[in-house]
Amino acid sequence: MTETALDTQIGGNHYKTFKIQPIEFIHKNNLSYIQGNVIKYVCRYRDKNGIEDLKKRDIILTC
Template sequence: MSALDTQIGGDHYKSMPIQPIEVMREVLTKEEYIGFLKGNIIKYSMRAGKKEGASDDADKAAHYRQFLAEAKGEPTNGLLDLPVIDMGAGRD
């Protein structure tokens, strides 16, 4: 299953004729697209459990890891099950 077949937290992107991430994949260079994906993985990983109402952040980080694996031609089985590292652990 492609990462495009899944959406975390609703269906607002999947209901569009073309998803914004598909446009980004086409208009950005491969390096820019991979950088965008990595930035979102970092953002959602660091935000997981910290933003009120953002209980899906760990799943979103995993979803972007799946997009990244697909962009790099790597296997994606089980990526949504990977744990997200709590980047705020030990900080107060």
């Protein structure tokens, strides 16, 4: 089986637990950069940076 970029995550494994990785969801739904970042921070907050990621989400949403 050929390994893809989605199989090789650098800096942790906080996205590998999802059935659909955020980048796949963002790409398949043609979301904007800002929408994609909101999705990314909400998906990873429990497994990576906790409340800090939710604060980043809030900053993005207020722009």
